[in-house]
Amino acid sequence: MRADIQILVVGDQVNSDKFLTIPHCLLGFDRDLTARILEINFRKHIDLVVFDLHPQMIPIDLAVLLDRLRETSCRLVAIDGLLQFRSKLDLIFLPSFLFVPPSDLQEGAPIIYGWDCFFLNIQEKPLDWKTGPKVLALTGGGDVSTLGKTWPILLDKKLPLNSELCWITGPFAKMPDLPQAPRIQIKNHKDPASLGPFMSASNYAVTVFGVSFFELLYLGIPTVVFSPYKSKDQLELKEISKLGLALVAENEIEATELLLELMNDESLARRLSLRSRAILSNSGANRLCLELANLN
Numbered sequence: 001m002r003a004d005i006q007i008l009v010v011g012d013q014v015n016s017d018k019f020l021t022i023p024h025c026l027l028g029f030d031r032d033l034t035a036r037i038l039e040i041n042f043r044k045h046i047d048l049v050v051f052d053l054h055p056q057m058i059p060i061d062l063a064v065l066l067d068r069l070r071e072t073s074c075r076l077v078a079i080d081g082l083l084q085f086r087s088k089l090d091l092i093f094l095p096s097f098l099f100v101p102p103s104d105l106q107e108g109a110p111i112i113y114g115w116d117c118f119f120l121n122i123q124e125k126p127l128d129w130k131t132g133p134k135v136l137a138l139t140g141g142g143d144v145s146t147l148g149k150t151w152p153i154l155l156d157k158k159l160p161l162n163s164e165l166c167w168i169t170g171p172f173a174k175m176p177d178l179p180q181a182p183r184i185q186i187k188n189h190k191d192p193a194s195l196g197p198f199m200s201a202s203n204y205a206v207t208v209f210g211v212s213f214f215e216l217l218y219l220g221i222p223t224v225v226f227s228p229y230k231s232k233d234q235l236e237l238k239e240i241s242k243l244g245l246a247l248v249a250e251n252e253i254e255a256t257e258l259l260l261e262l263m264n265d266e267s268l269a270r271r272l273s274l275r276s277r278a279i280l281s282n283s284g285a286n287r288l289c290l291e292l293a294n295l296n
Contacts, residue, residue, distance in 0.1 A: 008036065010057060034065040041072060048292065052079040063088065075295050078109075086111075090295055093288055095119050098236050112291055116282035118214050124196040126220045129273035131266050132203035133162045135259070136221070138195070140208050141170035145228035147208075148176030151252045155206075156182045158256050160263065166198055204269070206252075206259050209233045217245060217276035222269035224249055224258045245276045 006023045010033060027036055040046060049069060059065065066076055066088040077091040086092060086108035094113035101111075137155065139147045148169065155165055156179045163184040167176055171191040178186055192198065195212055196219075199205070205216050209227040216223045225240070226249040227233035241248040247262060249255035262269055 136202035136205040138207035143173035220273040220277035
């Protein structure tokens with residue numbers, strides 16, 4: 001089945017090079033999203049709209065827009081949100097393996113989630129894991145808990161002498177404080193175009209909980225993970241630990257100790273690699289396309 005797709009991107013200073021092969025429109029924050037979508041639908045009837053909206057960017061008149069679109073038999077799908085509009089939607093797709101319904105969740109669209117629902121921005125293919133000295137450290141795009149101030153020094157102090165630490169500084173993070181005379185080899189990379197090559201080149205990883213963690217699981221990199229946001233990710237991390245997909249720490253100090261344990265236990269590292277690759281073997285994009293095709 002052939003589909004005519006148009007992407008509507010809301011934001012300022014968006015790099016449109018990523019969309020060169022697909023018809024797209026850039027809409028500034030000051031523009032009326034509802035009016036723009038209704039205008040497009042008026043000129044050429046839309047069969048399906050997929051909404052991926054930041055919670056703080058939901059139009060105040062979104063309910064009106066959804067009702068107007070439904071009047072034209074347009075199918076409506078939400079990605080990772082809009083639960084409060086469930087009664088007006090045809091599908092809610094969550095890129096998550098765990099979903100705890102809020103107490104006020106209303107009836108309406110099916111809610112799809114699972115290990116095959118992740119959108120992973122990575123081109124590399126999983127390879128059979130091998131032991132080695134290369135360690136990757138990820139603290140998120142902004143390093144909101146300022147791990148860069150102390151963690152590189154701690155890792156340098158604790159890891160084996162032959163270790164090669166690859167520290168990634170996110171696009172919104174400050175440069176890390178590296179030891180002046182490091183014991184181990186440390187290389188800092190500021191906002192690389194892709195994390196995939198760094199992940200594939202690593203033997204082990206330590207990371208804060210987020211999308212990059214699941215990309216590491218997909219590639220089968222034995223990983224230690226923790227959340228710097230206290231109890232925010234507690235349920236997810238508890239399930240990850242239960243499934244034996246990664247070692248879960250409370251903070252960067254425990255993460256360093258668990259990383260050292262992992263590097264000294266080849267059997268444990270291999271088990272983590274095999275389990276994580278098995279559970280994340282299917283693409284979220286493929287699952288979404290299947291669900292869209294099955295919409296009545």
